[in-house]
Amino acid sequence: MKTILQFIKPYKWLCFFTLIVMFLDVAGGLLIPTITANMINAGINGGNMDYLIRSGILMLIVTIVTSLGALLGSYLAADLSSKIGRDMRNDLYDKSLTFSSYDFEQFGTGSMITRTLNDVNVVQQGAVWFIQMVLPVPAVCIMGIVMAFSIDTMMGFLLTGATVFILLLAILVTRKASLIFDKLQKFLDRMNVVLRENITGVRVIRAFNKEKDEEKRMKKSFEDYAEAAISANRLFAGLESIALFAINLIIVIILWLGGNRIGAGFMEIGDITALTQYAMMILFYIIMAQMVMILIPRAMICVRRISDVLHLTPEIQDGGLSVDNNSSQTKEVIRFKAVSFRFTDAGENTLENLDFICKRGETTAIIGSTGSGKSTVAQMILRFHDVTSGSVLLNGKDIRSMPQKELREHISYVPQKAWLFSGTIADNLRHGNDRATEQQMKHALSVAQSEFVYDLPDGLYSRVSQGGTNFSGGQKQRLSIARALAKKADLYIFDDSFSALDFKTDAALRKALANEVKDAAVLIIAQRISTIMNAEQIIVLEEGRIVGIGNHDFLIQTCPVYQDIAKSQIKGDMNHE
Numbered sequence: 001m002k003t004i005l006q007f008i009k010p011y012k013w014l015c016f017f018t019l020i021v022m023f024l025d026v027a028g029g030l031l032i033p034t035i036t037a038n039m040i041n042a043g044i045n046g047g048n049m050d051y052l053i054r055s056g057i058l059m060l061i062v063t064i065v066t067s068l069g070a071l072l073g074s075y076l077a078a079d080l081s082s083k084i085g086r087d088m089r090n091d092l093y094d095k096s097l098t099f100s101s102y103d104f105e106q107f108g109t110g111s112m113i114t115r116t117l118n119d120v121n122v123v124q125q126g127a128v129w130f131i132q133m134v135l136p137v138p139a140v141c142i143m144g145i146v147m148a149f150s151i152d153t154m155m156g157f158l159l160t161g162a163t164v165f166i167l168l169l170a171i172l173v174t175r176k177a178s179l180i181f182d183k184l185q186k187f188l189d190r191m192n193v194v195l196r197e198n199i200t201g202v203r204v205i206r207a208f209n210k211e212k213d214e215e216k217r218m219k220k221s222f223e224d225y226a227e228a229a230i231s232a233n234r235l236f237a238g239l240e241s242i243a244l245f246a247i248n249l250i251i252v253i254i255l256w257l258g259g260n261r262i263g264a265g266f267m268e269i270g271d272i273t274a275l276t277q278y279a280m281m282i283l284f285y286i287i288m289a290q291m292v293m294i295l296i297p298r299a300m301i302c303v304r305r306i307s308d309v310l311h312l313t314p315e316i317q318d319g320g321l322s323v324d325n326n327s328s329q330t331k332e333v334i335r336f337k338a339v340s341f342r343f344t345d346a347g348e349n350t351l352e353n354l355d356f357i358c359k360r361g362e363t364t365a366i367i368g369s370t371g372s373g374k375s376t377v378a379q380m381i382l383r384f385h386d387v388t389s390g391s392v393l394l395n396g397k398d399i400r401s402m403p404q405k406e407l408r409e410h411i412s413y414v415p416q417k418a419w420l421f422s423g424t425i426a427d428n429l430r431h432g433n434d435r436a437t438e439q440q441m442k443h444a445l446s447v448a449q450s451e452f453v454y455d456l457p458d459g460l461y462s463r464v465s466q467g468g469t470n471f472s473g474g475q476k477q478r479l480s481i482a483r484a485l486a487k488k489a490d491l492y493i494f495d496d497s498f499s500a501l502d503f504k505t506d507a508a509l510r511k512a513l514a515n516e517v518k519d520a521a522v523l524i525i526a527q528r529i530s531t532i533m534n535a536e537q538i539i540v541l542e543e544g545r546i547v548g549i550g551n552h553d554f555l556i557q558t559c560p561v562y563q564d565i566a567k568s569q570i571k572g573d574m575n576h577e
């Protein structure tokens with residue numbers, strides 16, 4: 001509820017105005033049967049024509065005002081709910097940008113997408129219906145009952161009893177439904193995960209002939225969802241029939257008791273029309289509200305799921321100190337001081353007591369076997385994770401003391417998995433630097449050995465599909481490198497970014513790169529010795545520990561792990577170079 005109020009707060013005046021309009025709509029709706037009753041009573045009692053005509057005109061005016069009120073009410077409710085939906089989506093997206101990988105794992109990517117799209121839609125739809133169908137219910141009930149009491153006390157009690165009965169029934173069903181809808185949203189998350197896996201991994205599924213197994217998995221997730229949806233609908237169908245039965249029953253009772261009351265002289269005949277109309281209106285609103293209740297428990301669960309994301313305290317918090325912008329003087333760009341790191345759900349440290357410095361104008365390389373912790377080192381510098389002990393310094397300051405945005409402004413990063421965004425090649429290059437001129441982009445492409453771009457019909461403005469699937473692995477890597485080079489930074493990180501390149505392109509790229517980033521520090525993570533053998537400093541990692549540090553000549557003499565790696569590759573690589 002707090003979450004909903006938080007999103008309504010900026011629109012409190014719009015909300016207030018919507019409520020006033022809805023209230024007028026309800027009051028007009030109840031006034032019409034009262035006018036009708038008076039006209040019938042006056043007609044039967046031989047009342048004058050003037051009164052009937054005046055009442056008819058009043059009825060017309062009330063009808064027009066009520067209809068306009070209903071129209072305006074619907075418009076305002078839709079406007080309000082779409083604004084709330086938009087704000088929720090924006091806040092969820094902004095929040096997700098502050099999440100570390102561990103924070104993301106708390107929900108899972110599939111669930112984050114369901115929460116941002118589906119859950120917000122459910123809340124938005126629920127809000128429109130709630131404003132239109134549920135909010136007027138108390139006003140309709142109170143005004144209708146008061147009017148019934150003003151006609152006849154007995155009838156007033158009768159209407160109160162019927163209203164309370166139907167309301168209790170609706171509350172009971174709504175409570176039960178919320179359990180079912182909790183399950184329903186979880187099944188929706190599951191469907192999302194299975195579908196995403198099946199769509200993105202379709203080639204692997206086909207290659208391993210696993211279509212039948214995957215079909216079974218999909219069917220199971222669809223069936224679970226369908227079963228939960230059916231039991232929810234069954235519940236509401238039951239309530240609907242009981243409510244309809246109650247409406248008809250109450251009308252029969254009003255007519256039966258009303259006849260006696262008229263006979264006894266407590267009521268006039270027109271009052272029966274007014275009373276049945278009040279009863280119909282009250283019960284109709286409750287039934288409509290109950291239909292909306294199908295959505296309300298579901299919407300409340302969605303609000304809770306949205307709130308869980310919005311209120312999660314990100315594992316990684318911004319520091320308040322600014323990085324020195326005159327940092328180009330600092331020789332030491334990155335320093336690892338006794339850094340150890342353990343993933344939250346891991347049993348032992350992934351990195352153990354790392355000490356090293358990346359200097360400006362020098363290349364530091366990290367080499368080691370698969371799973372030795374190379375990418376984790378890059379992620380620590382970018383603060384995708386925080387150290388468990390020790391510290392990482394950028395230009396002499398602990399990276400935890402500065403805002404993450406500022407930290408990342410000083411770093412240009414090529415991830416291990418080359419990822420491109422849908423749009424054009426130019427759009428992707430501008431991700432690194434949104435003010436990059438065409439000249440700068442062309443230069444970055446030429447350093448990254450990406451001349452193939454000019455062979456495409458639209459050159460720099462050629463289309464990139466989602467994830468860059470219309471480019472080969474090597475082309476994607478080169479475009480990712482060009483994107484990183486389009487940005488001026490103190491530190492360039494290349495995480496296994498040359499692995500998909502042939503030896504000739506790898507060598508040419510490194511040669512062009514050396515000149516390009518001479519005023520910055522460079523960190524290259526690689527599996528191939530030929531890629532890093534010219535680096536000023538090579539760090540050999542094994543199971544998260546530094547087992548060798550120095551240049552190629554030093555390590556080849558002193559580090560057995562490096563010697564092993566070299567033995568297995570260097571011959572072949574040297575031949576290629």
Ligand SMILES: Nc1ncnc2c1ncn2[C@@H]1O[C@H](COP(=O)(O)OP(=O)(O)OP(=O)(O)O)[C@@H](O)[C@H]1O
Binds near residue numbers: 346
């Ligand atoms: N999110 C995570 N939770 C728990 N453990 C993780 C997580 N991510 C990585 N690890 C573990 O941390 C270790 C180091 O992983 P990392 O990706 O840094 O290795 P790497 O040396 O870069 O490997 P590769 O050369 O294959 O890319 C691995 O054992 C991996 O299983």
